[in-house]
Amino acid sequence: MVLYPNKLPESERVCSGICSSYNNxxxxxxxxxxxxxxxxxxxxxxxxxxxYTRANFQDSKxxxxxxxxxxxxxxxxxxxxxxxxxxxxxxISPFQxxxxxxxxxxTEDHKGRIWIGTKGxxxxxxxPLQKNKYALNYHMHETTNLHxxxxxxxxxxxxxxxxxxxxxxxxxGVNYVNLNTNDYIFYHSANSLKKYPINLCxxxxxxxxxxIGRIWIGTTNGLLLTDVTSTRAEDITFKHYTYDxxxxxxxxxxxxHQILFSKINGNIYLxxxxxGLNKAIQDNxxxxxxxxxxxxxxxxxxxxxxxxxxxxxNLWLATEEELCKFNPSTKEVITYSSWDLPTYFKFNExxxxxxxxxxxxxxxxxxxxxxxPDSIRNSEYIPPIVFxxxxxxxxxxxxxxxxxxxxxxxxxxxxxxxxxxxxxNIQFAALDMKNHDNLFYAxxxxxxxxxxxxxxxxxxxxxxxxxxxxxxLKVRSTNSDGIWVDNTRSIDITVLPSFWETPWAYLLYxxxxxxxxxxxxxxxxxxxxxxxxVSIEQEISDIKLRFFTNISHELRTPLTLITGPVEQxxxxxxxxxxxxxxxxxxxxxxNRMLRLVxxxxxxxxxxxxxxxxxxxxFDLLPFIRQIMENFNxxxxxxxxxxxxxxxxxPVILWADIDKLEKIxxxxxxxxxxxxPKEKNxxxxxxxxxxxxxxxxxxxxxxxxxxQLKRLFIRFETFSDQHIHTxxxxxxxxxxxxxxxxxxxxxxxxxxxxxEGSCFTVNxxxxxxxxxxxxxxxxxxxxMNKTIKPIMANNTIITTTEDSExxxxxxxxxxxxxxxxxxxxxxxxxxLAESYSILEADNGETGIKIALEQLxxxxxxxxxxxxxxxxxxxxxxKNNISTSHIPIILLSAKSSIESKLEGMQYGxxxxxxxxxxxxxxxxxxxxxxxDKIKMSARK
Numbered sequence: 001m002v003l004y005p006n007k008l009p010e011s012e013r014v015c016s017g018i019c020s021s022y023n024n025x026x027x028x029x030x031x032x033x034x035x036x037x038x039x040x041x042x043x044x045x046x047x048x049x050x051x052y053t054r055a056n057f058q059d060s061k062x063x064x065x066x067x068x069x070x071x072x073x074x075x076x077x078x079x080x081x082x083x084x085x086x087x088x089x090x091x092i093s094p095f096q097x098x099x100x101x102x103x104x105x106x107t108e109d110h111k112g113r114i115w116i117g118t119k120g121x122x123x124x125x126x127x128p129l130q131k132n133k134y135a136l137n138y139h140m141h142e143t144t145n146l147h148x149x150x151x152x153x154x155x156x157x158x159x160x161x162x163x164x165x166x167x168x169x170x171x172x173g174v175n176y177v178n179l180n181t182n183d184y185i186f187y188h189s190a191n192s193l194k195k196y197p198i199n200l201c202x203x204x205x206x207x208x209x210x211x212i213g214r215i216w217i218g219t220t221n222g223l224l225l226t227d228v229t230s231t232r233a234e235d236i237t238f239k240h241y242t243y244d245x246x247x248x249x250x251x252x253x254x255x256x257h258q259i260l261f262s263k264i265n266g267n268i269y270l271x272x273x274x275x276g277l278n279k280a281i282q283d284n285x286x287x288x289x290x291x292x293x294x295x296x297x298x299x300x301x302x303x304x305x306x307x308x309x310x311x312x313x314n315l316w317l318a319t320e321e322e323l324c325k326f327n328p329s330t331k332e333v334i335t336y337s338s339w340d341l342p343t344y345f346k347f348n349e350x351x352x353x354x355x356x357x358x359x360x361x362x363x364x365x366x367x368x369x370x371x372x373p374d375s376i377r378n379s380e381y382i383p384p385i386v387f388x389x390x391x392x393x394x395x396x397x398x399x400x401x402x403x404x405x406x407x408x409x410x411x412x413x414x415x416x417x418x419x420x421x422x423x424x425n426i427q428f429a430a431l432d433m434k435n436h437d438n439l440f441y442a443x444x445x446x447x448x449x450x451x452x453x454x455x456x457x458x459x460x461x462x463x464x465x466x467x468x469x470x471x472x473l474k475v476r477s478t479n480s481d482g483i484w485v486d487n488t489r490s491i492d493i494t495v496l497p498s499f500w501e502t503p504w505a506y507l508l509y510x511x512x513x514x515x516x517x518x519x520x521x522x523x524x525x526x527x528x529x530x531x532x533x534v535s536i537e538q539e540i541s542d543i544k545l546r547f548f549t550n551i552s553h554e555l556r557t558p559l560t561l562i563t564g565p566v567e568q569x570x571x572x573x574x575x576x577x578x579x580x581x582x583x584x585x586x587x588x589x590x591n592r593m594l595r596l597v598x599x600x601x602x603x604x605x606x607x608x609x610x611x612x613x614x615x616x617x618f619d620l621l622p623f624i625r626q627i628m629e630n631f632n633x634x635x636x637x638x639x640x641x642x643x644x645x646x647x648x649x650p651v652i653l654w655a656d657i658d659k660l661e662k663i664x665x666x667x668x669x670x671x672x673x674x675x676p677k678e679k680n681x682x683x684x685x686x687x688x689x690x691x692x693x694x695x696x697x698x699x700x701x702x703x704x705x706x707q708l709k710r711l712f713i714r715f716e717t718f719s720d721q722h723i724h725t726x727x728x729x730x731x732x733x734x735x736x737x738x739x740x741x742x743x744x745x746x747x748x749x750x751x752x753x754x755e756g757s758c759f760t761v762n763x764x765x766x767x768x769x770x771x772x773x774x775x776x777x778x779x780x781x782x783m784n785k786t787i788k789p790i791m792a793n794n795t796i797i798t799t800t801e802d803s804e805x806x807x808x809x810x811x812x813x814x815x816x817x818x819x820x821x822x823x824x825x826x827x828x829x830x831l832a833e834s835y836s837i838l839e840a841d842n843g844e845t846g847i848k849i850a851l852e853q854l855x856x857x858x859x860x861x862x863x864x865x866x867x868x869x870x871x872x873x874x875x876x877k878n879n880i881s882t883s884h885i886p887i888i889l890l891s892a893k894s895s896i897e898s899k900l901e902g903m904q905y906g907x908x909x910x911x912x913x914x915x916x917x918x919x920x921x922x923x924x925x926x927x928x929x930d931k932i933k934m935s936a937r938k
Contacts, residue, residue, distance in 0.1 A: 034340070034341070035375040035377075036340065036342055036376075037371060038342040038345075038366065038368070038370075039080055039367050039370060041082075041367070046343065046345075046366045047366075049068070049069045049070040050072075051365070051366050052068060052070070052366075053067070053068060053069075053348065053363040053364065053367060054067045054103065054104055054119075054348055055067035055106060055363065056350065056351075056352075056361055057105075057351075057353065058356075059112075059114060060108060060112065062077065062078040063083070064076040064077070064078070064353070064355075065114065065116075066103075067103025067105075067106070067350070068102075068103075072085050072097055072100065073085065073100055073103050073116065074086075078356075078357070080368075080370070085097045085098060086098070086134070088100060090126065090134040091133050091134075100116075101116075101118035101120070101121035101124065102118055102121070103116050103118055104117050104118060104155050104350065105117040105155060105156050105157055106157075107158055107159065107165075109159050109179055110163060110179070111127075112127075113126065113127045113128070115157050115165065117155065117167070118152070118154060119153055120152050120153060122138065122139050122141065122149050122152040123138070123139040123140075123149060123157075123167065124136055124138055124139075125139065139184060140152050141172070146190060147186055149169070149172070149175060150171075150172030150173060150175050150188040151170065151171040151172025151173075153169055153172075154167055154168070155170050155204065156204070156205065156206040156207045157207065158207055158208050159179065159209070160209035161209065161211075163178070163179045163180050164176045164177065164178055164179065165177045166207045166217075167186070168205060168217060171202055172188060172190075173188060173189050173196055173202050173204055174188065174193070174201075174215075174217055174224075175187060175188040175193075187233040191233075192232075193236060195236060195238060196224075196236075196238055197224070197240060200221050201219040201220075201221050201224055201240070203220040203221070204218070204219045205218050205256060205257055205258075206257065206259055206351075208259050208261065210261055210268075213227065214226065214227050216259050218256030218270065219254075219256060220254065220256075221242065221255075222240055222241050222251060222256070223241040223242075223270065223280075224238045224239070224241075225239045225288070226239065242254050243275070249290060249291075250290060251278060252278055252290065253273060253274045253302075254272075254275075255274060256270050256271070256273075257273055257304060257305055258271040258304075258305075258351060259271075260307045260315070262309055262313065262328075263309065264309065264312070264313035265328070267279060267280075267328065268280040269307060271305070271306065272302075273304070274302050274303055275292060275294065275302060276292055276293050276294035276297075277292070277294075277299065277315070277317060278291065278292050279292075279328075293326065297333065298440070299319075299324060300319055300335045301319040301320065303319055303320055304318070305347050306318045306347065306348075306351055306352045306362060306363070308352035309354065310354070310360065310373040313329070314326065314327055315328060316352070316373070318347040318362050320346055320347060321338065321344075321346055321347070322335055322336065322338075323336045323341070323347070323362070324336065325373075325376075332483075334378065334481060334482045334483060335438060335482045336438075337437045337438060338437075339435040339438070340481075341369070342369075343366065345364045345366040345367075345369075346365045347363065347364050347365075347369075348363035348364060349363075358372060358373065358374070359371065359372055360372075360373060378483050379434070379480060379481040379483065380479075381432065381434075381479050382479065382485045382486065382487050383479055383480075383487060384431050384487060385428055385429070385476070385488075386410045386431065387409045387410045387427070387491065388459075389427040390404075390405060390409040390415070390424065390425075390426050390427075391424060391426070391427075393421060404416070404417065409426070412491070415491065415492070416493075416496065417466075417496065419495065419501070422464075422468075422495045423463065423464040423466070424493070425461070425462045426460065426461050426473065427459055427460040428443075428459055428460070428461075428475050430478075430479075430487065432479050432480045434479075435481070437457070438479075438480045438482040439457065439478055439479070439480060440454070440456055440478045440484075441454075441455050441456070441457070441458065441459060441475065441476070441477045442454045443473065443474065443476075445461075445463060445471050445474075445493075446471060446472040446473075447469055447470060447472065448463070448466065448471055461473060466495050467495065468495050468498070470492070471492070471493045471495070472490050472491070472492055473491050473492075474488050475488065475490070555597050559590055559593060559594050560823065561822055563594070564830075566586050566587050567587070569583050570584070570587065588633075595665075596731070598662075611742070612773070613659075613743075613773075613774040614657075614777060615655060615656050615770055615775070615777065616654070616655075616657065616776070617654050617778075618652070619650045620652070620653045620685065620692065621644075621646050621647075621651055623657070623661075624694070627664050627668070628642060628644060628668065628683060630665070631669075634672055635672075638672065638675075638677055639677045640672065640679055640680070641679070641681070642680075642683075643680070643681075643682050644682075644683045644684075645682055645683070646683075647686075647687070651685055651687055653692055653763060653765070654770070655743060655763060656742070659739045659743070663739050663761060664683075666736045667736060667759050667761070668683065668696055669732065670696075670732060670733060670759075671696050671698040671757075671759075674757070675700040675756075676700065679698070679700070680699050681696070681698045681699075682695075682696075683695070683696055683697075684696075684697060690764060690765055691762050691763070692762075692763050692764075693760055694760070694763070695759065695761075697756065698756050700756050700757060701753070701754060701756075702751045702752045702754055702755050702756055702757055703749075703753065703757060708749055712734050712747075740761055743763055745762050746761075746762045747759065747761050747762075748760045811834065811835055811836040812834075812835055812836065813837075813853065813855040813856050813857075814835040814836070814837055814838065814856065814859060815838040815839075815840065815846060815849055815857070815860075816831075817840045817841075817842075817843060817858065817859070817860040817864070819842055819861060819863075819865060820861070821841070823861075824841070827859070835857075838853055838855055842864050842865050842866045842867065843864050843866055843869065843871055844867045846858070846867075846872055847872055847875055847876065850882050850885065851881060851882060854882065854885070857886050857887075857888065859888045859890055860889060860890065861889075861890050862889055862890070869890075873887055873907055877906035886908040886909075887906070887907055887908055888907065888909045888910070888911065889911075
């Protein structure tokens, strides 16, 4: 074997060489010159308790005091030369090894006395007498002495600026002794230190005082901070800081081993058991915030047993098995494991020592580890990184069995992966043989992520489900001293797109989207066109309906002028039978035309949601019989048997009489249209506990299923099937359905061609099913009250037949205010025999005449130019000269709302222009001046 010297620079030379071997080629041997030293009391026995150091301290004279696990206290000079044991009599003897107690901490007060805190034996105060001679004074917890030490387990001690010795006990909290006196009174929570949180912080590990006099206490349950400016123990308060998982600025762990005040930059650091290193930062309000440094910041462990600072401001942290150097400025961490240290051992939690000659000394299980920080030089070696293995999915890829790579993975610079093999694992290694335990790795995939992945000592990078694209995998590492170096190794990785991600696929997508957009646009256009068409048709329908409504309003007055004279002529008993028959035809057709006008107006009201429900309770059967009487003439003429099939007892119903009359009248009228001669039409009434059913059954021509579907559509007619050549408007059944639904009822049809039809209206009993807007008319006598249908040719108001004829001088005067000349002349012809007539063609002229002539009665139209009838009514009723005059409003409007509006302004009565009251005799009787004046006086 031949040994070749190392040719590295002197700064990197660690006594290495190259050896040749007959069997194994070349081998590199490194002879490590270790700057770390381990002082052992028994070098031959690493496991001896005499090597187990727990505490160390250097006094003002340069002596180093060590507390050993074998309960001895050893004293050394500044160069760690053994001077002797501290004996029970206070002398220092190199031969007399007395077991005084397991020392856990040392400190020196301002008088030069050495305070020794022990595990279980309280405090020993060594007062120097002469060279190598001390007077020992023992202080322990006494159950009978309230001012004795609170607990015998003393872990830390310090003197503050007020000459008070603070003592941290593991079980009794914090004590302090006033050194200005010699009575050694221990103040703690059991006596005067009442505000100390003993229930939370009984186990105190460390106590230290800062430059401004504050006391910092590290416990197993957080940090306590107090400002002891008060001289009274009772006034001392403590501020408690603990870990809070909701606050990132809280302590990272409650178990605090040591607190360090930096002499270089003034920072405050806390070593915790499980939370790493914490830096305390004071905010503007005086509160403490904490910044944690843990394994995520490259610390070797989160359990920090002790901490010390060197002359350059670096922090040396002892974990359980490793020592590391932390640079607070750069946050750089250098870890020294057992490979770097003299041997494998574990550190103790005792406080470390920084000697005046800049040596650091740490307590371990196998002796005192000491070193000079300046003697530790970091390696500048940059280890190369090699790729060792490539794996796709579950398979290791080699050049011999795959088309992905054609060379060894370390010899290629680019890998192309198909889209279905977009998961890979690549392994690597840094070639530094000095201390592989200090090699740490990081990797990053450019194009996929921006941050480095620090993986510790793992040596592989794994990615799954990578999208298509070009990536660069970069790997870097530290050298064997744990220092990150510039040795980045990279390899290009390309993931091919699938067919669905190629330009051809995108072109296909574009075409498909274009087709979808076109189809969608076309569908939306068709829908818009249909909606527009429906809207236009609806608008046309509304225009038609408005036109018919306006025409209907115009027809009501001419119809009045037709029916009025016809009724007068029919009342003339001297008229010939032939003429009477023709007049009856005129009357029937005029009434039919009037019903059609009313249906159109009702449709308009329903469409505008202005039709109101006026519901009252009545007996249904007399009501139906009176409606059927209107069809007796038609039944006789067409030889049709019209009959009623109903119970003998009264059938009580809540309904709107006007609307129910239209429902039944339209259904019976419709039955007559389609029923041949010599057939039957039956009106059937049945009831159960909840429903009253009204059925109109005919033996007509019937309807097909298709006709039934269109039966209730507005303006739908089946004119080709009429039996009696009477044309249908297509309004009646549609209106009937609307009116039934306003009663919350239903209408059904059963029909067979050539057999007949059955229309059934189902109405609910009671009044609870009507809407809240329904107006109810209450009557006390239901059984004895007969409700008459509101028919144009059935409302007859009687008068006395023996009305006295009045002379022209004795006639009462009536003022007619009507803008329609024909109607005004017709009214004049009716009333002229009994009344003196005054005329006005508008409201303003009517008011003027009324004020001048003071007529006995005023009959006024509502809709007039200049001033309408409501304005005339309001002005005359509010005038003291005319307020006594009865005023009757005349209008084509027959709605309850119009009548109520007139009554609200003081109208004495309200009649419609189509009302049969215009028959001469009845009109005279109805508006007798005597009756009206008497009513006015009441």
